Amino acid sequence: MKDEPVLTNKDHAAMDSFLEAALDDYKNGIISKDTAVNCLAHVMAALDLDNYSEAIQWFNNPKFLRDAEKL
Numbered sequence: 001m002k003d004e005p006v007l008t009n010k011d012h013a014a015m016d017s018f019l020e021a022a023l024d025d026y027k028n029g030i031i032s033k034d035t036a037v038n039c040l041a042h043v044m045a046a047l048d049l050d051n052y053s054e055a056i057q058w059f060n061n062p063k064f065l066r067d068a069e070k071l
Contacts, residue, residue: 007052014059018043021062031069039068 007015022040025031031039039058046054058064 007056011052011056011059014056018059018062022065025062025065031065035065035069039065 019040022031022036026033026036043055043058046052046058
């Protein structure tokens with residue numbers, strides 16, 4: 001489902017936190033480089049496809065990074 005291509009200030013703050021979590025988890029050896037790259041690419045693709053609800057779900061759930069590492 002395509003949404004309006006708008007990220008709120010709250011979404012931008014969550015995105016910043018998500019990116020920090022990805023970098024910190026990789027730096028601390030919690031997730032692999034491949035997991036970090038794949039997750040970030042997934043979110044970027046969602047934004048490219050105007051699937052903002054998907055991207056925002058990831059922004060608000062940085063635990064998805066650690067869940068993806070387990071796959």
